[in-house]
Amino acid sequence: xxxxNYRSNELYCENVKVSxxxxxxxxxxxxxxxxxxxxxxxxxxxxxxxxxxxxCFAMKANDNLAVVKSLVDQGAGCDIVxxxxxxxxxxxxxxxKKIVYASVGKTEEEIKASLKAxxxxxxxxxxxxxxxxERIAKKLGKKTKAALRINPDVKAATHDRITTGTLxxxxxxxxxxxxxILKNRKKYKYVDxxxxxxxxxxxxxxxxxxxxxIKKVAAFIDELxxxxxGLEYFDIxxxxxxVYNQEDPFCVKDFAKAIIPILKKTGLKIIMEPGRFICGxxxxxxxxxxxxxDNGVKKFLIVDSGMNDLVRPSMYDAYHEIVPLxxxxxxxxxxxxxxxxxxxxxxxxxxxQVNVSLKKGDFLAIMSAGAYGHVMSSNYNxxxxxxxxxxxxxxxxxxxxxxxxxxLIKGQRV
Ligand code: PLP
Numbered sequence: 491x492x493x494x495n496y497r498s499n500e501l502y503c504e505n506v507k508v509s510x511x512x513x514x515x516x517x518x519x520x521x522x523x524x525x526x527x528x529x530x531x532x533x534x535x536x537x538x539x540x541x542x543x544x545x546c547f548a549m550k551a552n553d554n555l556a557v558v559k560s561l562v563d564q565g566a567g568c569d570i571v572x573x574x575x576x577x578x579x580x581x582x583x584x585x586x587k588k589i590v591y592a593s594v595g596k597t598e599e600e601i602k603a604s605l606k607a608x609x610x611x612x613x614x615x616x617x618x619x620x621x622x623x624e625r626i627a628k629k630l631g632k633k634t635k636a637a638l639r640i641n642p643d644v645k646a647a648t649h650d651r652i653t654t655g656t657l658x659x660x661x662x663x664x665x666x667x668x669x670x671i672l673k674n675r676k677k678y679k680y681v682d683x684x685x686x687x688x689x690x691x692x693x694x695x696x697x698x699x700x701x702x703x704i705k706k707v708a709a710f711i712d713e714l715x716x717x718x719x720g721l722e723y724f725d726i727x728x729x730x731x732x733v734y735n736q737e738d739p740f741c742v743k744d745f746a747k748a749i750i751p752i753l754k755k756t757g758l759k760i761i762m763e764p765g766r767f768i769c770g771x772x773x774x775x776x777x778x779x780x781x782x783x784d785n786g787v788k789k790f791l792i793v794d795s796g797m798n799d800l801v802r803p804s805m806y807d808a809y810h811e812i813v814p815l816x817x818x819x820x821x822x823x824x825x826x827x828x829x830x831x832x833x834x835x836x837x838x839x840x841x842x843q844v845n846v847s848l849k850k851g852d853f854l855a856i857m858s859a860g861a862y863g864h865v866m867s868s869n870y871n872x873x874x875x876x877x878x879x880x881x882x883x884x885x886x887x888x889x890x891x892x893x894x895x896x897x898l899i900k901g902q903r904v
Contacts (some may be wrong), residue, residue: 491771491857493523493881494559495839499817501855505884508776509815512853515888517778518795520864522552522889524882526772527560534730534764535565537746541753543760544610546590548728549575551765551861552773556880556889558582561768568612569728569763573600581609590761591723592618592639592687593754594660601626604634611635613687613725615662617671620681627680637685638668640710644703646691646729649806655690655703662688665710672719685758686711692766695737697745699730704749711756724753725761734858735809740767766861773860775800775876776815779852780830789825791844793854796829797836798870800856800863804835812838813856818845827854831871852901864890872898 493504500507502695503523512519534545546567551559553575558568561581567588579589590603592613601623604612609836614620614636627634641662644655654661663671668686675683690703704726711721726749731740745898753760777795784790802808822843838856848854867875874893879886 491526491774491861492529492859493526493772494774494855496817501813501815501817503774503881503886506881506886508774508855509853511879511881511886512776512778512815515855515879517776518876519776519892520773520859520876520878521776521813521886522554522557522769522773522878522880524560524880526860527557527769528564530772531561531564531566533742533857534762534767537742538750538760538762541750541760541843542586543762546588546761546763547768548763548765549579550865552769552863553578553865554878554880554889555582556878556887557769560880567761569765570609570900571896573597573603576600576603576607576609586610590637590687590763592689592763593861596622598622598626602630605630605632608632609634611637611685611723612681613637613639614683615639617663617667620671620678620683624678624681633682635682635684635722637687637725638671638683639662639687639689640668640707642688642690642703644690644699644706644708646694646699649693649781649808651686653696654692655688655699661859665706668710669713670886673717675719685721685723685761686723687723687725687727687761689763690729692729693730693731695740697740697748698790700726700745701748701752703890704752707754708756711758721758723761724756724758725763728763728765728767730764730767732766732858732861734770742767768861770861773858773861773863775856775859777854778857779848779850780852781850782848787793789823791825791827791848793827793829793838795856795876796831796840796871796873797833798831798868799829799876800838800859801866801868803838804833804861805866808836810859812842812844813855813857814845815853818847821846831873869893869898874898
């Protein structure tokens with residue numbers, strides 16, 4: 491997390507002291523670094539400069555408008571998965587011709603809105619979905635492009651719940667079915683099936699599963715060529731992992747070096763859909779210690795954020811480094827760091843070595859929280875969603891206000 495560092499024992503985001511932000515905006519608070527977002531985006535752009543891919547930011551990782559706009563202003567497109575994400579992408583003036591749409595369950599309304607917006611392409615996940623897009627496009631009199639999401643049946647070394655590229659999972663189309671659809675593609679008068687797409691999972695830190703899957707899909711593209719089926723796009727998805735704990739860093743340069751020759755050989759325009767890689771280590775969740783509790787068997791540090799704010803530890807057993815905003819030295823002891831929610835699964839760390847001098851009122855930073863953090867937050871236990879802040883140099887901006895109790899009852903009737 492290169493933009494979150496201690497200076498004179500105080501945690502900074504870029505040039506702003508994090509404690510000064512939390513004192514002003516309260517906790518829990520998500521704090522993002524603009525510089526980090528851009529530098530992660532540029533790392534990918536530069537590593538793949540030779541083939542100039544369209545980099546569509548996977549909004550599911552972080553759909554804060556300011557975050558998305560920061561990337562769109564640098565030339566990014568958006569990878570969307572819902573009508574809501576389409577709405578947000580258009581709200582920050584993403585060029586519709588840089589929007590790609592994947593989801594196994596696109597509704598009629600979502601398909602209509604995407605056709606009307608004129609997105610670049612649909613990443614189609616089944617034959618019935620393709621038929622549905624054709625039907626709606628015909629009704630609207632609007633032609634569109636599509637890529638078939640191939641399920642390459644490749645196992646990625648990641649958590650089962652974020653593995654997507656095996657045939658045990660609901661995503662994509664198997665190679666045999668995809669081949670049949672492509673052979674028959676002329677029958678679709680409104681959907682031009684001109685690409686293939688893959689996304690094998692998330693938080694994959696080794697390049698090998700990507701290389702295997704890309705080789706498999708590239709071989710499929712070759713097979714299609716033999717059958718006289720030419721394509722325009724190859725969307726290789728996202729999933730590039732980040733360092734949360736002790737993982738080996740995912741080296742985009744090595745990854746690019748390994749796959750560029752394969753991608754070039756396909757002769758297709760390349761799209762990629764990184765989410766976590768861009769924003770994961772560009773954000774933290776700041777929280778305040780409410781209580782210290784010792785039941786004689788275990789010690790607990792109870793904080794004012796819960797699984798409603800950051801669900802990754804509860805949902806995926808995910809590890810997040812947790813550090814105090816003011817650096818401490820001295821003895822550490824094992825404690826669980828937990829939230830206030832009425833669930834035993836509401837924790838951020840188990841048996842973590844924590845400095846014993848931490849006390850009520852001290853602030854902590856839950857690191858690497860910029861991806862799948864605020865986007866996955868909820869109002870469980872009628873808790874308001876956290877404020878989001880974007881730091882740029884020596885300034886910071888509230889880019890989403892903390893919800894109020896009024897927001898909690900919005901639209902409800904008794
Ligand atoms: N593309 C698709 C189709 C996805 O489902 C996902 C996330 O699961 C992504 C891109 C982004 O993944 P990541 O944030 O791991 O890069």
